[in-house]
Amino acid sequence: MSGDPKTVGALLAWARQLLDNTGTTNVAQEALWLLASALEMEHHALVSRAEQPVTTDQLARAKTFVSRRIAREPLQYILGTQEFCGLDFAVTSSVLIPRPETELLVHAVLKEGGLAEGATLVDVGTGSGCMAVTFATILEGIRIVAVDCSVEALAVAKSNAVRHGVGEKIVWSEGNLLSPLRDRITLGTVDVIVSNPPYITEEEWEKLQPEVRNFEPRLALIAGPRGTEFHERLFHDAKEFLAPDGLLVMEIGLGQLPLVQHAAEQAGGYTRLQTIKDEAGIDRVIIARRAG
């Protein structure tokens, strides 16, 4: 069409204007990321080669990417990637986009888990595999099992393990929380169970920004009326799998600490509950140790 932007610079200005009109924050940066990916150019080249003509294919891809973003699809799904603990993870709409807060769980496990060679670690609700794969790249001689009830999520997680050269170091298991482990793992032998479970209520979900509500999997987000239903089940079920002194490490939502502490008391069999706050000062991680 005659009105279409003809050069890289004009395309960049066009993308910025469209994104600006839809109220996207961080417009200049997002326009650069989207166009760098659509045009397969480095960010700096978009600026230094502003006069370069765009091809029909580049224009078509740029239009698709910008309209997806205008429809409030998360940038990460459009670009197909998100960084976590310094590694790039492929993300599709079948998996939650890894969040920076979840890196706190990885740090907590590395600091408190005492994982020596031969130890067993289970990641429940692995999603993109961000935690399991990160552990596999750092820890040697550890048995890592990653569970998810979504076959599609497991496919993404496996591809991420291959991408980071640890495809052979993780055992993937499809099913409901810890139940698929019953035939695979001797009870009382797991050193760490780590999980970022779904933890929001239906009511909270309704109020989330469209990027999350309309695009991220409901299965990854919604728990039940309290939001802590998965934590309660994991406190209950993890007891028989954990070795004495083994850790259950879970991410929690805003204001959920009292409910989650209560769930640990109700389940019994845990000692030395610890919490970790995120950068905003919100209690974000709970660590419970299996009583010896």
Ligand SMILES: C[S@@+](CC[C@H](N)C(=O)[O-])C[C@H]1O[C@@H](n2cnc3c(N)ncnc32)[C@H](O)[C@@H]1O
């Ligand atoms: C909040 S996401 C976390 C994904 C990933 N671990 C992360 O931190 O980015 C929760 C994950 O739990 C999975 N899930 C939900 N219900 C489950 C269940 N009953 N059993 C196993 N996995 C479940 C979802 O498919 C989703 O991948």
